[in-house]
Amino acid sequence: MNTLTVSRTLWSKMALPLLAAGGVLLLVQLYPVQLVGLLVALLIAGTLLIYPIPAGPISAFVLAMLIVLGWSTPIASKTLLVAGMLVLANFIGLVYRRPRTAPTGTTQSLLLGLWSELEDSPTVESVLNYTRDFLLSNGVKSVELHQNIIQTLPNTYAIYALNQRVTQLEVRGVPRHIQLDELLKVVEARLSQIARNQENAFLNYITLELQDAHNLKEGAQQVCYALLSHRNYTSCGVYVYDKNTFRPYAHTLLDAQNVEFNHNLLWKAYLEQRALFTHDEETARSHHLPDFDRAAVAIIPLPSLSRSRAFLVVGRKEYERWDSEEQEFLSNLGRQLGMLIQKQTLLERLKKSEAILSALRSLSLDELNSLLMTAAADLLPGAQYGALLIREDQHYRMVASQGLDLGPLAHVRIPEQDVLVWYGGSQEECLNGIPRIRRLDSSDADVQRIQTDVLQDLVPLAKLQADLCVPIVHEGQMLAFLSLNNMLDKHAFDQDALEVAGLLGSQLAVIVQEAKLRQELSEAAATDPLTGLPNRRALENLIPLGLASLRRSGQPASFLLMDLNGFKAINDHFGHKFGDDILRQVGRSLKSVQRSTDLIFRLGGDEFLAYLPSTSTLEAQQAAERFQTAIQALSLRGFPLGASIGMSLFPDESEGLIELLRIADERMYEQKQAYYALRGKRDA
Known part of the structure; x- marks a missing residue:
């Protein structure tokens, strides 16, 4: 700060005391020193012309007291003239109370001119370059842009676009008629507008890329790489839930790792079904995501018809808070990505189910039993364990399993009534083939009896967190019973799973019935009708x-x-x-x-x-x-x-x-x- 600025500041602080002192000298009427009073009054008048007291209650009170006391005191006409000069000088000072500020009309015209020019600047770089030229052309001595400096420098102003720092503007020698704060607000408004347009264009680009991709995985991979170039992220990936494991469906790392069911931030986001963010080094160390080591991460659930089972995860090295604008951008991207993934997932699931069901139709009953379990678990990713029970007279026999040792269970015969208890619904619902999601109550006496007496403790029914029961019914007769379950995640199955299971159950019923008929016909053709022996x-x-x-x-x-x-x-x-x-x-x-x-x-x-x-x-x-x-x-x-x-x-x-x-x-x-x-x- 130069000497002139210091003197002006001191004089502006002394304006009110000097005015009060001059008024006292005049009111006391020190005739021998009238010349002194006159000089002091002139000094006050000059001071007020340059640095007037602020227009406010104090200045109004002082002026009122001077006028009242000046008229009520019998003093010489010269003294009244001096007092009048003081009053006039103060009024003049009030009119020009902000001599360093440009007139309102001038400031507005400058801002309007700047905005009209910035509207023609399509990029961030062109906006910053024009702002620098504009300041220099309007009397600013020096303007410098610092792109890569994070710390705040003297005489600098941080410029933001959508709450993200774009650059720092170092300005020296600003004239009085330039309102720099207002001018920078106009610049930031234009930069935010450009950033918002760029984000909308990026989202449209992502949508087109996903639609043009040959498959869903290729499209998701392109999204991850595009994010790295669009933002200052260090890594990006899409993770999909499958049998208690999040698998990297698309990732910018070639050796991305699975994320197992554990105490980590991705599983917390899945269980709570909400976006999570880390912003400092402590939380970055504790998210337990190996592909984002020591990075601040944002985990965005990709919406689906029910529970989100796919997540977008991005990481960056800067430990800064994820501001509301960036969270909104990632959420919008997640919605776009989630809608397309959901659409393509349904199409792929439909194609896969058609291929699986077509393949199952050509199998014998024995081959069908072994592959049906695998097909069901493939179409329902929440299935950790499973069992297929085929009806034989009034009992059911386990003929295939997923994640269980079938050997000890092969001889187990489960009464029809106990299967209905396992199902947990009414007999009418069961015979209508309606799938159910339930959690077996370990305190239920029937469940304890089935687990101990019927299944001989070979299947821990009471430990199942989620159990999806699918009756396979044909023309009112239950041919088989499919049980898919999970021992870790109580949300493993949702409304999507029920819909898929319902469709799968009805189609499997037809396939199983056809396989049984083929087996009966084959056995009839290969069996001697008299003795029952093979022919x-x-x-x-x-x-x-x-x-x-x-x-x-x-x-x-x-x-x-x-x-x-x-x-x-x-x-x-x-x-x-x-x-x-x-x-x-x-x-x-x-x-x-x-x-x-x-x-x-x-x-x-x-x-x-x-x-x-x-x-x-x-x-x-x-x-x-x-x-x-x-x-x-x-x-x-x-x-x-x-x-x-x-x-x-x-x-x-x-x-x-x-x-x-x-x-x-x-x-x-x-x-x-x-x-x-x-x-x-x-x-x-």
């Missing part, structure tokens, strides 16, 4: 697969071809109906003495075949004796029953099914001839 068609379909497996493992196998001896006499004597009953008894007798790995086929008439995998020649001979004994036990009085048995060995004699059957048939025929020779007659 020749089943033999031709199953045995080649079994032989291929044995060939890979180097295991042997045996075939026993059996033709009944004495059956023709029984059939002729007692009739065909009785003969059919004998054939049924033979089938049951053979099955009663077979091993669990053996297969018995009826090839037609009174001819049967036993397939004995993983057996030696000796074991095959022992099996033939067991079968012979079982058949002979069915003999009637006067009508003995037995069998001629021919054996072939895999792979010693052949590796082909047709050849093995031919060898067994030849040996069976040799035994049949020996039987006839022994009996001395033909009795087929």
